Amino acid sequence: MNAVGNFIQNGGVMMYPLILCSIILVSLGIERAIVLRKASVDADELLEEIKKIYTPGENPDQAVKVALEFGGPVGRMFARGLKNSRRSADAIEMAMEQEAANETPSLEANLPIVKTIINIAPLLGLLGTIAGMITAFRAASQQGLSNPTQILGGISEALISTATGITLAVVGFVMYNYFANVVRKLIEDMEYYGAELVNYLTGRLD
16 A cells, blocks of 8 residues: 555556546546446347247237346337337337437446546646656756756656556546547447338338
C-alpha cells in the first residue's frame, strides 16, 4: 500500500485526476460488461422458438410472453413486432424499428465517457510531464547541478505521470473497441433477425 502511495506521490499532482479517471474507467468497464452480457441472447434460438409456438394470424400473446421472458433487446423487439403481427408488413417493421431505436441508447451508454477518458488521459499525463520538467529546471536554475537529486525528482515526476496517462489511454482504447464491437454485433442481430421475423409474420418466409 505504501508503494502505491509513494508512486502516486512521486507522480505529482496530475496523478490524482489520472487515478480518478482510472476508477471511472474500471467502474464503467464492469457496468458495460454486465449490461452487454445480459443483452447478448441467442436470437436464432428465439426465432426458432417463436416459429414453434406461433402461427401467423393466431393470437400472439403466448409468443409475446416467450419473447419477453427470453429478454435482451432482441426479445423486446420481437415482442413489439408480435404485438403488431396482424398489421401490414410496413407497420410491423416500423414498430420493430422504433423498439430497436429505443434499445440502442442503452447499449451505447457510457461509451462516450470511456472515449473521453481515452482522449484526456495522455493530455493529463503530458501536463504532469510539463509540471515535472518545470520543477526540474527551476531546481537547476536555482542550485545549478550541485543538487542532482531534486532535478532527477522532477524528471521522475514527469515520466511517471506520462506513463500513467498513456497506460490508461491504452487500456481504455482496448475496452472501448471491445464494447463497441459487442454493441455493433447486437445492432446487426436486431436488424437481421428483425427482418427474419417480419418475413415469417407476413408469409414471405416459411
